[in-house]
Amino acid sequence: MNTRRMLFATLALALAATALAACREEEQGRPLSFNKGVYQAQKGDQVSAAAVQEMQGRAKLQAF
Numbered sequence: 835m836n837t838r839r840m841l842f843a844t845l846a847l848a849l850a851a852t853a854l855a856a857c858r859e860e861e862q863g864r865p866l867s868f869n870k871g872v873y874q875a876q877k878g879d880q881v882s883a884a885a886v887q888e889m890q891g892r893a894k895l896q897a898f
Contacts, residue, residue, distance in 0.1 A: 868874060881889075 865874065
């Protein structure tokens, strides 16, 4: 019986640790429901025309 108690205590501790690890601060307050077809993320910084050309040039090098 002592082995069963030890196993149960270990499993309970592992479950509690997993539950607490899932409650990270940065995950609180994030949207959990989304509107289909609507982009709801924050807009990023604008990319310069030179950077776009550079990325297009690198993409062309990867073409087969």
